[in-house]
Amino acid sequence: MTLEERLDALYAKVKKTHCTKGCTKCCGPVPMMGVEAKRLGLKQNYTKWDKDFRCQFASEDGCSVYENRPFVCRVFGTDTTSPISCPINKHLPVPHTEDDIIALMKEYMNLIIEEDEMSTFDRDTDLYKAMQEYERKIGWKKDKPKPALAE
Numbered sequence: 001m002t003l004e005e006r007l008d009a010l011y012a013k014v015k016k017t018h019c020t021k022g023c024t025k026c027c028g029p030v031p032m033m034g035v036e037a038k039r040l041g042l043k044q045n046y047t048k049w050d051k052d053f054r055c056q057f058a059s060e061d062g063c064s065v066y067e068n069r070p071f072v073c074r075v076f077g078t079d080t081t082s083p084i085s086c087p088i089n090k091h092l093p094v095p096h097t098e099d100d101i102i103a104l105m106k107e108y109m110n111l112i113i114e115e116d117e118m119s120t121f122d123r124d125t126d127l128y129k130a131m132q133e134y135e136r137k138i139g140w141k142k143d144k145p146k147p148a149l150a151e
C-alpha cells in the first residue's frame with residue numbers, strides 16, 4: 001500500500017463525531033503530514049490562522065474542506081477524557097478509549113516518520129505558539145474532568 005492508501009485506511013479507523021452542524025469551535029491551527037497538506041493545496045504542513053487563531057478553512061457553514069480534513073481534525077472530539085475531547089462536549093455516544101487514541105496517534109506518527117515530515121511537529125514555533133493561544137482562547141484544559149456522555 002502507498003503512504004496515501006495507508007493514511008486513508010487510518011482515517012477509516014477513526015469514529016465519526018456527532019458535531020453540531022456548522023460548528024468550528026475546535027478549529028484552530030492544525031499540523032499535518034505533507035500528503036494531507038498537498039490534498040488541501042497548502043504550501044506548508046499546517047493550516048494558517050486568523051487573528052482569533054481560527055483555522056483558514058473554518059466557515060459559517062463549518063469546515064470548507066471537510067472531505068479532505070487532516071487526521072488531527074478527524075480524531076478531535078472522538079475521545080471524552082484526553083486533551084482532544086470536544087470543548088463543547090459534543091461527542092460520540094460510544095467514544096474511542098484512551099488506548100484507541102494512543103494506537104491511532106502512534107500509527108499516524110509512524111506515517112509521519114516514514115514521510116520524513118517531522119519538522120512541522122518539532123520545529124515550527126509560530127505554529128505551536130498559535131496553537132497554545134488558541135487552546136487558551138477556547139478554554140481547552142488538559143486536565144478537565146471527564147464530561148458526561150451525550151444522549
Ligand code: SF4
Pocket residue numbers: 017018019020023024025026027076077086087088089090
Ligand atoms: S468536535 Fe466539538 S467543537 Fe469540534 S466541531 Fe465538533 S462539536 Fe464543534
Ligand code: SF4
Pocket residue numbers: 024026027028030047055056057058059062063064065066069070073
Ligand atoms: S481543516 Fe476543517 S476541520 Fe480542520 S481545523 Fe480547519 S476547518 Fe476545522
